[in-house]
Amino acid sequence: MASEKPSPSENQTMMKRKKGRRIRSSMSSESSRIDSLQWSANQPDDDPFAFFAGGDEGGFLSLEEIDESEYGFIGGATEFDGDEEERPISGKSRKRKRRSGDGDLGGEGGEEGKEENKKGKKEKKEKKKKKKQKKNKEGSLKGSEESKGGLVEGTVQDIVPEVLDAPISSDAKDDSLLDEEELYAWKELRLHPLLMKSIYRLGFREPTPIQKACIPAAAHQGKDVIGAAETGSGKTLAFGLPILQRLLEEQEKATRLIEGEVKAIEEAVRGGPLRALIVTPTRELALQVSDHLKSAARFTHIQVLPIVGGMSTEKQERLLRRKPEIIVGTPGRLWELMSRGDGHLIELHSLSFFCAR
Numbered sequence: 001m002a003s004e005k006p007s008p009s010e011n012q013t014m015m016k017r018k019k020g021r022r023i024r025s026s027m028s029s030e031s032s033r034i035d036s037l038q039w040s041a042n043q044p045d046d047d048p049f050a051f052f053a054g055g056d057e058g059g060f061l062s063l064e065e066i067d068e069s070e071y072g073f074i075g076g077a078t079e080f081d082g083d084e085e086e087r088p089i090s091g092k093s094r095k096r097k098r099r100s101g102d103g104d105l106g107g108e109g110g111e112e113g114k115e116e117n118k119k120g121k122k123e124k125k126e127k128k129k130k131k132k133q134k135k136n137k138e139g140s141l142k143g144s145e146e147s148k149g150g151l152v153e154g155t156v157q158d159i160v161p162e163v164l165d166a167p168i169s170s171d172a173k174d175d176s177l178l179d180e181e182e183l184y185a186w187k188e189l190r191l192h193p194l195l196m197k198s199i200y201r202l203g204f205r206e207p208t209p210i211q212k213a214c215i216p217a218a219a220h221q222g223k224d225v226i227g228a229a230e231t232g233s234g235k236t237l238a239f240g241l242p243i244l245q246r247l248l249e250e251q252e253k254a255t256r257l258i259e260g261e262v263k264a265i266e267e268a269v270r271g272g273p274l275r276a277l278i279v280t281p282t283r284e285l286a287l288q289v290s291d292h293l294k295s296a297a298r299f300t301h302i303q304v305l306p307i308v309g310g311m312s313t314e315k316q317e318r319l320l321r322r323k324p325e326i327i328v329g330t331p332g333r334l335w336e337l338m339s340r341g342d343g344h345l346i347e348l349h350s351l352s353f354f355c356a357r
């Protein structure tokens with residue numbers, strides 16, 4: 001008896017079922033492999049509501065970790081003692097390293113690998129401990145993001161540990177990291193640790209001649225400076241770093257005066273009156289200067305805003321309400337907003353730095 005041919009729709013259903021079975025079987029082998037790992041819950045189970053509320057973990061319902069697993073924070077604080085093997089690595093290279101070294105999640109590395117992992121972990125812990133002790137000894141680092149206290153007599157010895165402990169942002173490139181000794185070229189400029197941190201991240205080995213000439217006079221002696229140097233010689237940071245340095249010093253002084261008052265810190269974070277106005281002849285230059293200053297100020301609370309034509313005035317007015325301390329603008333748009341009576345742009349009583357490029 002000839003069997004009845006299935007209709008096209010029946011055919012499709014059968015194929016879907018087969019496919020489903022295949023996926024299920026591969027999923028079950030995957031999940032049994034995952035289940036075979038040594039998971040141990042680390043969710044505190046003394047709070048019965050933690051599961052529903054997400055506990056203190058900010059929305060995680062349950063957390064588990066694999067015993068003896070090697071993991072690290074990507075984009076978070078990393079440990080770096082200055083030697084090559086401890087050098088912070090970006091998410092990408094960390095992934096690469098793990099893939100080539102540790103094998104896959106199934107852990108086929110064997111006992112030897114486990115032992116090595118354990119040993120490595122112990123060593124790391126000890127290093128961490130030593131580093132902590134060293135840090136405590138040195139006292140709170142001047143100008144650190146948390147403490148915001150203490151003025152900057154930043155020697156490179158002071159600066160380096162702070163710089164090396166800095167969280168690695170996703171855009172920080174490995175190849176931009178310098179060796180400890182290489183920062184010595186900046187030592188005599190006595191820049192704030194937070195600025196040194198940016199310089200370190202930018203990978204600038206030494207100040208350029210125009211920077212060497214301008215920074216001490218403008219940042220520490222309060223002199224007016226007229227500088228001239230060829231294109232691409234680093235003029236932007238030659239005037240930008242002194243502005244940032246002075247603003248950071250002033251913020252710290254203000255915070256110290258009202259020590260312990262959260263309000264002062266909040267004020268500093270929220271911006272303030274206009275302190276620096278940089279005028280450039282073209283939009284492109286304004287945007288370039290503004291980007292450059294932003295990257296130098298990235299570890300501080302100082303805000304930099306470009307005010308140029310070709311962008312929505314409403315948006316710029318909105319951004320001005322955040323009270324950025326530094327504005328880089330072109331004359332046309334600056335004048336337009338000033339004529340409209342923008343509060344931040346016309347209240348110039350606190351303006352201390354004016355740069356024309």
Ligand SMILES: Nc1ncnc2c1ncn2[C@@H]1O[C@H](COP(=O)(O)OP(=O)(O)OP(=O)(O)O)[C@@H](O)[C@H]1O
Binds near residue numbers: 236
């Ligand atoms: N100390 C430094 N070491 C290495 N590179 C630096 C240093 N300072 C600045 N740079 C880089 O040099 C490039 C040129 O810097 P900058 O734009 O400040 O030059 P400029 O003199 O203002 O040029 P222009 O007159 O064309 O505007 C930028 O990419 C900047 O990041």
